[in-house]
Amino acid sequence: MRTVASSAAILVGLAILGALAGPAWDPVPLTDTITPTATSTAIGGTDAGVAAGRVHPPGTFEVASTEVEIQLDGYRVSGLLREPVGAGDDLPGMVFIHGAGTGRWQDAFPEQAEQIASAGVVTLVPDKRLDTYTLWHRNYVSMAADYQHSVEWLRQVPGVDPDNVGLYAESEGTWIAPIMQAEDPRISFTVLASAPVVEPRRQAAFAVDNFLRNTNVPGGVFRAIPRTVGIQLPSGMLDYADFDVTPWLERQTSPVLVVYGTGDPSMPIVQGTRQIIADTAVGGVAPVTVRFYDGANHGLRVDDVVVPELSRDVAAWVQGLPETATAEPRIAGAQPEQLFLASSVPRPRWWGNGDIIIGSVIGGLALLLVGPLVWGATSLVRRLAAAGRGVPGARSTTRMARGVRPLLLALSVGSVATTVALIAYLMAVARLALNYEQDWLVVQGGWIGVRLLGVATVVALALLIGRARDLRDARRTGDAEAVFVAGWPARVTLWAALAGTASLLLWLAYWGVFQLGI
DSSP states (O other), X not given: OHHHHHHHHHHHHHHHHHXXXXXXXXXXXXXXXXXXSBSOOOOSSOHHHHHTTOOOOTTXXXXXXXXXXXXXXXXXXXXEEEEXXXXXXXXXXXXXXXXXXXXXXXXXXXXXXXXXHHTTXXXXXXXXXXXXXXXXXXXHHHHHHHHHHHHHHHXXXXXXEEEEEEEEEEGGGGGTHHHHHHHOXXXXXXXXXXXXXXXXXXXXXXXXXXXXHHHXXXXXGGGHXXXXXXXXXXXXXXXXXXXXXXXXXXXXXXXXXXXXXXTOTTSOHHHHHHHHHHHHTTTSOOOEEEEEETTOOTXXXXXXXXXXXXXXXXXXXXXXXXXXXXXXXXXXXXXXXXXXXXXXXXXXXXXXXXXXXXXXXXXXXXXXXXXXXXXXXXXXXXXXXHHHHTSOOOOOOOEEOTTHHHHHHHHHHHHHHHHHHHHHHHHHHHHHHHTTOOOHIIIIIHHHHHHHHHHHHHHHHHHHHHHHHHHHHHHHTTOTTOOSEESHHHHHHHHHHHHHHHHHHHHHHHTTXXXXXX
């Protein structure tokens, strides 16, 4: 009963510390949705363009592709220029801006750029500048300046109308395109595909929440969202996490086409649409057209194929400007769904610094190694010294009471095993979530397994505390041999193991392993 009571007390304490260490996750439901006025995504207002021979469907022209080089400021990128053969002169031009998943033109927009070009629009897919682009550092204003060189380059291509060159931006690129259009009002249109709109930190939390819900993870796992997305990393790392595109959207002066897939759980498609319409209305001169494609994912694909209506609609909208900019239906396509708002991410309190989170694990593991290394080294030195004198080594005074060493070993191994199991579990859940898969055994069973390992570690700690109490009581009754540990190597081993275990247990509590609904 004593062990049960001690274990329960430790578990409650860890649960309380875990709750106090960081924020809970309680997303706000979205109550105000958007209802398209037509189910067909076909662009209205194209009659005049068709009559004038300006609007053509994809497949009308053969496409000539040419690999080109574009000089940036101190850097050079490659690109692929696609031109419709026999389409005439004064054609619209379109520069494609990468999302986070691509960087080379060989990997980006092959279907869209080809199909739109075959409709009569000259398209250019340049490489993303990668020497200044990393996981830890991105500057969207600088990236906009780099892409602007591609716009200027395309304006010089024979057959392109230099006053009718616009942008097609996808995902992360939709934070860049508004900057470009605000800085260069000559850019004649902007297509925003799968636009997050909200800040990267908020979008990441929203996406993780949706992915986890799709995977049916236990409710306690959601606590990890603000504790990962909301942390502050060392200066200069993830410096783009709180970038706000709103000031740039408010400066738009050219028509905007917004396209989303209703099967994209990573983007706040309803909220994003409303924000783009509201922000661009501040200037009052940037009309917005919106299209939702049924079941399409983040890449606007269904069954790994870009929805064919996308290129048809983009080409018709671009070629039909200015009539198509304000034509009805303004919002059309499938019904979009969004359960929760992409709200501001609460920041962790005590463990809000990424250095602390990483350091607590590394420090805990290092401390668990210190004791055995010190004890082993001192024992080896003592034996070598005795051998050098040619005398048998004296019996070591360093020792632990019977039963203490296996409990200390169980405590150390248990804390490390639970830490490793939690990391493996989160990685497995992330893989399932990103692949839109479900696996009850991994998701539910894995979480139970991690928590049981944590409980077993706490039980080992409770038994160790009980053993210490027994030895203390024995000494009080006159048993001089009832010593918990003797010798400084044993003390170093004991306290290093306890400190290392405490660090790992607090880390595990932070991630919710010991939460009890607190």
